[in-house]
Amino acid sequence: MPESPVWLIDASIYVFRPWFVRGHIPQDRDSNPVNAVLGFLRFVYNLLQTEQPQQIGFAFDTSLHTSKRKAIYPAYKANxxxxxxxxxxxxQLCRxxxxxxxxxxxxxxxxxxDDIIGTWAKQHQANGHACMIISGDKDLxxxxxxHDIWWDYGKRKPLTSGGVKKEFGVWPQQIPCQLALAGDVADNIPGIPGIGMATAARLLQKFKDTEILLxxxxxxxxMKTRGAKRLQALVEEHQATVRLARQLTGIDCEVPDIPLDLRxxxxxxxxxxxxxELLNLTDHQFTLWAQV
Structure with a gap:
C-alpha cells in the first residue's frame, strides 16, 4: 500500500448498495427511511477508523440530465x-x-x-501523491x-496498474478505448455488436488505442485470431459508433469550481x-463519530 495516499471516494455506489438491501428499513426521527444513509455511514466509519486518511474527498453525482455526456449522447444512462x-x-443527509x-x-x-475524482487525481499525482481510488466502477x-490503487473497498482486492492489466486485459489508460469498442451496458454506451471486453483487449494489445485501430x-x-476478417468488417462498419463512444468513456480531469484541498x-x-439525533443514533455512537 502506498504511504500517506490521498483517498478519492466514488461515493454514490456506497449509498446505492445499502439502498437496495432488502429487509428492515430503519427510519429517522421524522419517519423517513434512512437505510442508505446508515449503510453509507458504516462504510465511512470503517474506512476512517481503519485507514485514518489525512487527505480524503468524496465525489457525488447530482443530475445526469445536465451532464456533458448527456449533451453529446442523449441516450447516455437513459436506462x-x-x-x-x-x-x-x-x-443529502450523507453529504x-x-x-x-x-x-x-x-x-x-x-x-x-468520475470527473471530479479525475480532477483530484490529476492534481495530486502531479504533486507526487499516490491516490487510492475507491469505487466499484471499473471506469475509474x-x-x-x-503508484496508485483502484479498490472496491470491502468487496475486492486492491489493484495496482499491473493488477488492472491482469484483471481487465488492458492497461489503465486503455480502459476508455476498451469500453468504446465493447460498449458499457451500465451507462447505456453503445459499442460494436459482437465485440466484448476480451476481444476489445486483444485488439488493443496490437493497436494500443482506438485512434490507431481506426x-x-x-x-x-x-491478425492471428479466430474470425479476424469478421472483426475487420465489424470495426469498419461501426467506426462512427466507436468514435462517439470514446467521447463518453474518457474521464474529464479539468472540473472547475470544486475544492482541491482535501485535508x-x-x-x-x-x-x-x-x-x-435525526438519525436516531445513540449517545455512544455520537461519541464514536466525534472521535473518529
Missing amino acids: RPPAPDELKYQF DFLDALGIVQAASHHFEA AQLVGE SRIPEIGQ REEKDLPRLQTLC
Whole structure:
C-alpha cells in the first residue's frame, strides 16, 4: 500500500448498495427511511477508523440530465430511472454528515463524480501523491498511475496498474478505448455488436488505442485470431459508433469550481450531534463519530 495516499471516494455506489438491501428499513426521527444513509455511514466509519486518511474527498453525482455526456449522447444512462425523493433525501443527509465531519465532498451539475475524482487525481499525482481510488466502477481504473490503487473497498482486492492489466486485459489508460469498442451496458454506451471486453483487449494489445485501430483497419484481418476478417468488417462498419463512444468513456480531469484541498478540517460537533439525533443514533455512537 502506498504511504500517506490521498483517498478519492466514488461515493454514490456506497449509498446505492445499502439502498437496495432488502429487509428492515430503519427510519429517522421524522419517519423517513434512512437505510442508505446508515449503510453509507458504516462504510465511512470503517474506512476512517481503519485507514485514518489525512487527505480524503468524496465525489457525488447530482443530475445526469445536465451532464456533458448527456449533451453529446442523449441516450447516455437513459436506462437508469431517476432517483426517488426518499433516496435524494438520503443522499443529502450523507453529504451533510460528511460536512459535519470536516470532510470534503463535492458534486457538479455538468460533470460526473468520475470527473471530479479525475480532477483530484490529476492534481495530486502531479504533486507526487499516490491516490487510492475507491469505487466499484471499473471506469475509474483508467486513472491508476504507477503508484496508485483502484479498490472496491470491502468487496475486492486492491489493484495496482499491473493488477488492472491482469484483471481487465488492458492497461489503465486503455480502459476508455476498451469500453468504446465493447460498449458499457451500465451507462447505456453503445459499442460494436459482437465485440466484448476480451476481444476489445486483444485488439488493443496490437493497436494500443482506438485512434490507431481506426487508422489501420485493414490490418485487423491479418491478425492471428479466430474470425479476424469478421472483426475487420465489424470495426469498419461501426467506426462512427466507436468514435462517439470514446467521447463518453474518457474521464474529464479539468472540473472547475470544486475544492482541491482535501485535508480534513475540524468537525462541526453541534451539527454532527443534530444529525446523529435525526438519525436516531445513540449517545455512544455520537461519541464514536466525534472521535473518529
